[in-house]
């Protein structure tokens with residue numbers, strides 16, 4: 001008689017405002033599952049953080065990654081502490097998970113939620129609706145390179161960007177799949193192939209190859225420098241955007257700012273083969289300046305939760321959650337980063353009340 005769909009979620013709040021927004025996200029997800037029925041969510045919380053790293057020398061305890069593998073998805077807060085170097089915390093927790101689970105596609109939807117505003121004059125909610133697909137495993141962040149002659153005037157450092165046909169093709173294919181599912185079927189491939197003659201040219205070649213399998217998707221090529229201007233000057237001309245690890249990292253911060261606030265944007269680290277769990281997180285960091293004040297915007301985490309539900313196959317619940325989040329924003333119940341006065345708890349309560357009111 002048990003036709004209930006069950007999902008097991010690993011929750012890692014980690015540092016700064018991470019635990020605050022993740023517990024808000026869990027509360028909202030539980031309310032949603034109760035109200036809608038048909039599926040159940042079980043959460044297992046892991047208290048891995050920079051605090052545990054400082055005590056034990058490890059972000060992830062022995063066997064921790066195998067433990068994570070048992071879950072259907074990972075719901076992640078933020079990692080980073082003022083007294084731990086960023087590259088240590090990032091590689092110690094977040095990137096260890098991304099790499100172990102082959103989460104090679106990082107997906108960042110960006111749009112202007114109802115009730116929020118873009119800093120761009122005359123940019124309404126329908127004028128900016130993008131999905132940025134970031135290569136999440138190689139490129140400029142492959143960790144290849146080194147330094148010689150340390151401290152000398154003639155010191156040399158190299159940071160080698162690594163691109164493979166396999167790595168580009170699997171990402172490109174995934175980008176095309178996303179573009180195909182969206183109404184406009186428009187994909188913009190971003191590179192810097194006028195100045196970089198190897199990796200970026202390979203990107204262009206692989207894009208052209210993969211495009212042959214997606215004749216229904218319109219492909220458009222941009223150099224990353226010109227792309228930044230186009231995002232600001234002509235946002236409605238873009239839809240799905242595929243870019244390298246570094247380029248997309250930069251473009252997606254620009255995108256989040258153009259959409260209103262870093263406090264609303266979600267990101268998904270996906271293993272499109274579904275052999276491993278994927279990880280879902282707000283794009284903002286640990287934000288120690290507002291930690292413990294109860295004013296962190298939980299909307300990015302709610303949107304993240306919706307992305308996670310959609311990936312698990314609960315598209316209707318995901319859409320429902322976004323309707324509730326947007327109606328709360330429209331009612332003006334928003335945190336200070338969006339110009340409001342509401343606390344994290346007030347926004348969370350309002351979203352839960354809206355879910356219950358509609359069901």
Ligand code: ATP
Nearest residue numbers: 078079080262263284285286287288289296297337
């Ligand atoms: P990290 O080093 O982990 O990236 P950070 O301290 O650099 O963290 P971010 O989270 O990247 O900070 O964000 C920069 C600023 O944006 C923060 O200092 C904070 O004031 C604001 N901010 C970030 N997230 C939120 C949020 N959810 N709600 C409100 N303001 C936020």
Ligand code: MG
Nearest residue numbers: 080284285286
């Ligand atoms: Mg930061």
